[in-house]
Amino acid sequence: MIGFIVPVNDEEVLANNLRTSPGLCFHEVTEVREATSAADAFYAGVKAATADWIVYVHQDVVLPVGACAALNLLTKTVKPEDAPTTIIGFCGIGYLANGTLDSAGTLWDRKKLLDWPRSDKAISIDEYCVLVNRGLKYFIDARLGWHLWATDLCLQALNDGHPARIERLLMRHNSTLGKLPPEFYHSAEILRAKYPTTDIRTLNGL
Numbered sequence: 712m713i714g715f716i717v718p719v720n721d722e723e724v725l726a727n728n729l730r731t732s733p734g735l736c737f738h739e740v741t742e743v744r745e746a747t748s749a750a751d752a753f754y755a756g757v758k759a760a761t762a763d764w765i766v767y768v769h770q771d772v773v774l775p776v777g778a779c780a781a782l783n784l785l786t787k788t789v790k791p792e793d794a795p796t797t798i799i800g801f802c803g804i805g806y807l808a809n810g811t812l813d814s815a816g817t818l819w820d821r822k823k824l825l826d827w828p829r830s831d832k833a834i835s836i837d838e839y840c841v842l843v844n845r846g847l848k849y850f851i852d853a854r855l856g857w858h859l860w861a862t863d864l865c866l867q868a869l870n871d872g873h874p875a876r877i878e879r880l881l882m883r884h885n886s887t888l889g890k891l892p893p894e895f896y897h898s899a900e901i902l903r904a905k906y907p908t909t910d911i912r913t914l915n916g917l
Contacts, residue, residue, distance in 0.1 A: 713782055713842075714739035714762030717770050718752035725770040728885050734778030738762070749838065749860045750853035757845050763794075769839045773883040781880050782842060794844040798864050798875035800836025802827075804912045805877050814914065819883040833875040835862040835913040839884045852905075858898035862913055866906055891915060 715735070719725050719742050729735065741760045746752035753767055764786045768774075789797045802816035807828050815830035818837070838861045849867040851860045865875045899917050911917055 712738060712762050713764045713766055713779065713786065714741060714760040715766045715768055716741045716743065716753060716756030716760060717768050718746050718749070718756075719744050719770050721770065724885075724887070728771045728773050729768065732772070732774035732778070733776045734774035736779035738779060748853045748856050750851040750855075753851050760845070763845055765843055765845055767838075767841045767843065769884065769886075771885045771887070772839050773885065775881060775883075778880065778882065785842060785878060785880075789844075793873070795846045795848040796868060796871065796873035797844060798833075798836070798847070798849070798861075798868050799842040800833060800861060800865075800875060800877050801840055801880050801882065803830075803833055803836035803861075803865075803877050803914060805830025805833035805835075805875075812912070815877040817879045817881045819881065821885060829879050830877040831874065832869070833865050833877045834869060835865055835911070835917075836875060836877060837861065837884075837914060839886075840882060852901075854901050855898045856894050858895045859902050859913070859917070860898075862911065862917075863902060863905065866909065866911070 717729055739760055739762050741756045743752040743756045785799055802818040805815040806812050807830055814827045816827055818825045841861050849864050852863055868875050
């Protein structure tokens with residue numbers, strides 16, 4: 712069984728997107744309100760949830776028909792001993808099968824289709840939806856606020872020898888952000904300080 716954790720700060724956005732998703736099955740959904748960061752929301756959600764596998768998802772995401780079955784199948788590809796080091800995203804930057812570092816995954820981003828190959832070695836994943844085990848070895852850094860925490864997880868996992876994956880599971884992300892907020896750049900400064908010798912790349916051009 713999988714469980715969904717969703718931080719909520721806009722009830723209308725939640726009602727018009729994730730809650731009405733045709734692919735949101737009868738799985739456990741934990742809504743977290745008044746969180747101060749992605750870390751705060753995630754760990755509060757994990758305490759309240761009971762599922763072993765957690766889908767940490769934005770309130771403005773729409774899951775298609777079959778999404779839960781696809782997510783469940785992804786958990787079946789993970790050996791039990793690998794569960795604590797497994798991170799799966801669905802759009803980002805990673806090494807492709809031909810060895811090049813490029814965009815990976817697939818997503819309907821508002822009115823734009825992003826359509827790229829999968830990756831077994833991600834260096835950055837978009838935070839709109841991330842699949843992890845509740846016993847995840849790596850930690851979401853509260854200092855990053857709401858931005859770039861999934862890229863931080865990717866870099867933690869990569870440095871530990873267990874790179875994150877980017878799989879192809881098409882969802883719609885109805886983000887209302889027209890441009891990156893100042894908080895993103897503050898998070899970027901913190902991330903660069905954590906990995907001063909790493910050339911960090913994200914879909915947002917970091």
